[in-house]
Amino acid sequence: MRFRKRTSHVEATRWFVDGDHDRVERHQGMWAVATPEGWRAVMPGDWILLDECGNCWPMDHGHFEHFYEPVAR
Numbered sequence: 001m002r003f004r005k006r007t008s009h010v011e012a013t014r015w016f017v018d019g020d021h022d023r024v025e026r027h028q029g030m031w032a033v034a035t036p037e038g039w040r041a042v043m044p045g046d047w048i049l050l051d052e053c054g055n056c057w058p059m060d061h062g063h064f065e066h067f068y069e070p071v072a073r
Helices: 061-067
Strands: 002-005 008-014 024-027 030-035 038-041 047-051 056-059
Touching (some): 030 056, 038 056, 047 061
Antiparallel strands (some): 002 008, 008 047, 024 030, 047 056
C-alpha cells in the first residue's frame, strides 16, 4: 500500500512477526531495520517505511497514523 506525508511518498508495511518484511532481521538480540543512521529497533505493530531512494526505517503505529495518509493508485 502507498502512503504520503505532505509532499513525499513512501511504501509502508505493518510488521508483526518474522517474515512480514524482508528488511526486518535479528540484530544484537532484537528485531531491527538497517537505516542510513544505523540499526533501529522494530516492535510488533510498527510500520516499516521505504522511501523513493530505497532508505528504510521503522515508525510506531501512532506516529504513522498522525503523519501519513493512504494514496489512491
